[in-house]
Amino acid sequence: GAGVSQSPSNKVTEKGKDVELRCDPISGHTALYWYRQSLGQGLEFLIYFQGNSAPDKSGLPSDRFSAERTGGSVSTLTIQRTQQEDSAVYLCASSPPSGTGDNQPQHFGDGTRLSIL
Amino acid sequence: LAKTTQPISMDSYEGQEVNITCSHNNIATNDYITWYQQFPSQGPRFIIQGYKTKVTNEVASLFIPADRKSSTLSLPRVSLSDTAVYYCLVGDIRYYGQNFVFGPGTRLSVLP
Numbered sequence: 409g410a411g412v413s414q415s416p417s418n419k420v421t422e423k424g425k426d427v428e429l430r431c432d433p434i435s436g437h438t439a440l441y442w443y444r445q446s447l448g449q450g451l452e453f454l455i456y457f458q459g460n461s462a463p464d465k466s467g468l469p470s471d472r473f474s475a476e477r478t479g480g481s482v483s484t485l486t487i488q489r490t491q492q493e494d495s496a497v498y499l500c501a502s503s504p505p506s507g508t509g510d511n512q513p514q515h516f517g518d519g520t521r522l523s524i525l
Numbered sequence: 526l527a528k529t530t531q532p533i534s535m536d537s538y539e540g541q542e543v544n545i546t547c548s549h550n551n552i553a554t555n556d557y558i559t560w561y562q563q564f565p566s567q568g569p570r571f572i573i574q575g576y577k578t579k580v581t582n583e584v585a586s587l588f589i590p591a592d593r594k595s596s597t598l599s600l601p602r603v604s605l606s607d608t609a610v611y612y613c614l615v616g617d618i619r620y621y622g623q624n625f626v627f628g629p630g631t632r633l634s635v636l637p
Binding site for chain 1 (some may be wrong): 559561566567568569570571612626627628629630632
């Protein structure tokens with residue numbers, strides 16, 4: 409089966425432009441996460457979707473960042489009016505439904521490398 | 526949130542056993558310990574997860590003492606391809622999301 413898919417794999421854009429990053433989670437996974445990883449650093453949590461519940465947006469660094477998850481599947485992370493400090497790798501992960509009693513690790517995509525010129 | 530502390534970097538040689546220890550003094554009753562591996566230009570990949578005592582799979586072993594305030598990831602007979610960053614996370618698996626905090630991890634370099 410396919411894993412978590414992210415597109416584009418690389419994105420270069422000019423400062424001030426808007427960008428959209430896409431994540432296709434594993435089919436059947438109800439939870440979806442976005443993280444940001446700067447060079448040589450750990451992962452910074454951004455936002456978390458769980459089923460039909462309201463998303464946990466507590467990690468979004470500013471109101472220029474937003475994310476949607478349509479139909480409980482595909483998610484889009486949008487960054488408006490990009491700044492150079494937004495340059496990083498944006499990682500998406502998904503997890504299967506909770507409450508099964510099994511270990512439920514996050515499955516990560518390989519990320520989108522965003523470069524703001 | 527239970528915070529974790531692990532060495533920033535480690536070096537090893539091919540064929541050796543590598544043990545990476547993670548400290549999590551504030552671990553809560555419902556928290557599990559999860560380890561991830563990350564290669565350059567890839568997302569993290571799940572290695573192993575445990576609650577107490579010892580867990581073993583085809584890739585690694587995880588040793589957790591009775592007080593659960595630390596854990597040790599053991600990689601048997603490492604090869605060059607095990608060069609990666611290893612992350613230790615602690616959290617309640619019923620509530621993912623920001624509950625799981627990725628620190629800087631341990632950068633393992635395996636030398637020939």
